[in-house]
Amino acid sequence: MAQIIVVTSGKGGVGKTTSSAAIGTGLALKGFKTVIIDFDIGLRNLDLIMGVERRVVYDFVNLINGDSNITQTLIKDKRVEGLYILPASQTRDKDALTREGVEKVLNDLSEKFDYIICDSPAGIEQGALMALYFADEAIVVTNPEVSSVRDSDRILGILASKSRRSEQGLEPVKEHLLLTRYNPSRVEKGEMLSVEDVSEILAVKLIGVIPESQAVLKASNIGEPVILDEQSDAGQAYLDTIERLLGNKVDYRFLSEEKKGIFKRLFGG
Amino acid sequence: MSDSTIELKGSGFTLSVLHLQSSNVAETCQALADKIKQAPQFFKMAPIVINIEKLDGAIIDFTELKQKLADLDVVPVGISGATDKQKSVIKAAGLACLNEAKSPTNKQSSDGPTQVRYERVEVPVEVKVPSYTPSKILRQNLRSGQQIYAKDSDLVIIGMVSNGAEVIADGSIHIYGQLRGRAIAGASGDESARIFCHKLEAELVSINGNYWTSEQLQDSVWGKAGYITLDGDSLSATELEI
Numbered sequence: 001m002a003q004i005i006v007v008t009s010g011k012g013g014v015g016k017t018t019s020s021a022a023i024g025t026g027l028a029l030k031g032f033k034t035v036i037i038d039f040d041i042g043l044r045n046l047d048l049i050m051g052v053e054r055r056v057v058y059d060f061v062n063l064i065n066g067d068s069n070i071t072q073t074l075i076k077d078k079r080v081e082g083l084y085i086l087p088a089s090q091t092r093d094k095d096a097l098t099r100e101g102v103e104k105v106l107n108d109l110s111e112k113f114d115y116i117i118c119d120s121p122a123g124i125e126q127g128a129l130m131a132l133y134f135a136d137e138a139i140v141v142t143n144p145e146v147s148s149v150r151d152s153d154r155i156l157g158i159l160a161s162k163s164r165r166s167e168q169g170l171e172p173v174k175e176h177l178l179l180t181r182y183n184p185s186r187v188e189k190g191e192m193l194s195v196e197d198v199s200e201i202l203a204v205k206l207i208g209v210i211p212e213s214q215a216v217l218k219a220s221n222i223g224e225p226v227i228l229d230e231q232s233d234a235g236q237a238y239l240d241t242i243e244r245l246l247g248n249k250v251d252y253r254f255l256s257e258e259k260k261g262i263f264k265r266l267f268g269g
Numbered sequence: 270m271s272d273s274t275i276e277l278k279g280s281g282f283t284l285s286v287l288h289l290q291s292s293n294v295a296e297t298c299q300a301l302a303d304k305i306k307q308a309p310q311f312f313k314m315a316p317i318v319i320n321i322e323k324l325d326g327a328i329i330d331f332t333e334l335k336q337k338l339a340d341l342d343v344v345p346v347g348i349s350g351a352t353d354k355q356k357s358v359i360k361a362a363g364l365a366c367l368n369e370a371k372s373p374t375n376k377q378s379s380d381g382p383t384q385v386r387y388e389r390v391e392v393p394v395e396v397k398v399p400s401y402t403p404s405k406i407l408r409q410n411l412r413s414g415q416q417i418y419a420k421d422s423d424l425v426i427i428g429m430v431s432n433g434a435e436v437i438a439d440g441s442i443h444i445y446g447q448l449r450g451r452a453i454a455g456a457s458g459d460e461s462a463r464i465f466c467h468k469l470e471a472e473l474v475s476i477n478g479n480y481w482t483s484e485q486l487q488d489s490v491w492g493k494a495g496y497i498t499l500d501g502d503s504l505s506a507t508e509l510e511i
Contacts, residue, residue, distance in 0.1 A: 124414075150413050153431045157412025201449075203410050203429055 002110040005117050005245075006135035007178075008159075010151030012122030014143045015180040018216055019238075020119035021049045022227040023139065026242035028083035029227070032114035035074065038088035039131035040121035041096055047087045050077065051223025061089035064101035070108055079228065084113075094127035102130050124158060133164050137174040139207065139245075143181045144193040149201055152177075156204060176207035178241065183212045184257040195255060208241030210234050211254040284346060286318045292329045298337040305341055317343045318367060322350030331362035404440070411436060411450065418456075432472060441465070451475075455499070464497040465509065479504055 007020040017040075024036035037060060038046035047053040052075045058068035063086070077083035086109075089096065109116055120131035132138060138159050142152040159173045160166055166173070179198055186192040199206055210216075215232030219225060227242075229235040233254050243250045289297055305312040317338065321329075331348070338345045347365030348355075356366045405419035407426050413433030417424065424438035429446035436442055437453040444452070444466035455462030455477040464474050469490050473482050476499040489495070489506040497506050 150432055153413040154433065156410075157415045157431075157434070160409065160412065161415065201431070 002113040002116045003137065004106060004110075004135050005115060005137045005139060006120055006132045007117060007139045007141060008120035008128060008132055008155050009122065009141040009148070010124060010128075010155040011143075011148045014141050014148050015210070015216070016122070016141050017045045017049050017119055018220065018226065019139065019141050019178060019180060019210070020117050021046065021225040022235075022238040023242065023245070024115070024117040025077070025080055025083060025225040026227045026238055027115045027117075027245075028077070028080045030242060030246065031082070033082040033112070034115040034117065035084040035086055035109055035113050036117040036119060037086040037109075037131075038119050039097070039127055040119065041088045041127055042090065042093045043121065044088040044090045046085060046119050047075075048223060049220055050075075050085050050225065052077070052085050052087070053223070056087045059087050059089040060105070061092045061096045063105055064096070064098065070105075070112070079224070094121065094125065094130075097127060097130040099130065099133065103134065106134050124154060128155075129158070129162060132159055132173075133162070135159070135163060135173050136165070137176065139176045139178050140202070140204065141178050141180055142198060142202070144179060144183075144187065144195075144198055146193070149193065149198055153202055156202065175204045176245070177202055177204040178208045178210065179206065180210040181212040182209050182254070184255060188257055195252075207244050208237060209252055209255060210237045210241070282316075284316055284318050286320050286349070288320045288323060289329075290323055292324055292327045294330055294334050294337060298334070298341065301338075301343075302341055305343075313342055315343050316346045318346050319348050320350045320369070321348055321355065324355075326352045326354060328355060328358055331359050331364055335362055335364055405438070410446070413450070421457075438462070448474075453480075454497075460499050462499070466496070467494050469493060469495045469497075469506070474504065476504060481506075 007016050007023065009016050020036055024034050028034045036046060036050070038044055041061065047056050055075050058073040062068045063070065063073045074084040074086055077085065106116060118131045118135065121127040140152045140155060142148050156175060159175060163173050165171060177199065179195060182195070183192055187194045195206065195209055211233045213232060213234035215229050215234045216226050219229055226232060226234050227238040230239070237254055240250045240253065287301065291297065319334070335345055345364060347367040348359045349367040349369045351359055351366055359366055402422040404423040404425050407417065408428060410428040411417060411426065411430045411434040413431050416435045417437065419438035419440065421439050423440035423443065424436055425443045426436060427445045430436055430444055430448045430450040430452065432449045434450035435453070436444070436450065437456050439455065439457040439459060441463045442452050442454045442465070447468040448466040448471045450471065451473040452464045452471055453475040454464045458477055460477040462476050464476065469486065470492060471483060471486060473480055474486065474497045476497060479499055479502060481504050486506065490508050494509040495506050496509055497504055
């Protein structure tokens, strides 16, 4: 049985797809057979971030409708062993996802994989609800600003009330907070919420803090998950996040301006 | 007497009563004739009682009255309001003397003993019976968009209430965590309801429809443990210290 992890946020543009790609790749680097599913039907992005856009033949909706089988639909990553991508359909909309259809695909994948990463679309509608419904764990991606924090809070509420685990009275979805685009110097100037502020407001266990980094944009544009850029601060922060996800204790880095300054000088951001 | 061919029973009827104002029979009958013309069908063979109370004991020609009424096609049932002196004349004229039942408004002290019956009447009255309803207790964080209503009871939350979350109770609200959302106590009109919380940073607090937004909370117990009460029409916030 695979562990199903949803990467969600409520708000758009906070780094869900970047984080899904990084976390999925990171788990595969650790030797776990991992599939990343793009639930953003109609606004497909994961294939670009993963650099597999030219290899998409079938998609998630085809698989749900039985037009294709798992072997045909999954795209195997060429860089990391055991990493697969299930792309979203670009020509359909979110209503194409039915609970039964998603459940069947997840059950089939569950037999073959260790981890299933569900890259949720923004919002709290059908697409996002489908992405989080079957989750065992949730990584809530939040930027250190008030609107993102509020939307994350909303999503945490939905996880606690509308997920399969809550509806069936099972053990609740395990929630993790992933703070992205963190800029320690702006936090010090009081322009950005601090890790402590966000943790206190959301009352969810922190799993990682990803610094705002040039490396993320670069990685997206070349179609390579930022976690593979081991020299970058963001890549290292994601590697730390994977360790924590696997239950290992790792000290936080990149939380203060000083340290970030060193990395900037060493690796050029 | 069950084998009797007749049976006598008392009964009440509604009859028209002609009140005589003067002892001039001809004048009276002319006035009645005019009245009858307006509704001949109503008076045709109608039983009628003549009240002579206003004549103050004056003796009139009852035989003539009886005849004139018969000519007008009304049936005189009898005479009421007669003095003892008049009664003998009335009987001689072949008319009955009637004793009018006194209406309660002009009851006189000379009335006979009155029997009053008391009856037990059950009138259903809607009374809100104060019954004990256990508090609604939640051990969870309430997130933005979530809403909890404790009907007819207090609400206890062991956790926090986020911005955009709403907690409502008909009774008091106790929050053992931060209150950043909205808390509405006394939602069904209980002005003695209170809101207690571990850390007061509410968007809005309301008791029985009187509310404060976070702006008005800023200078009182913001960020501290406190409780909100309603004094008359205004809320007040007090720090929770013992």
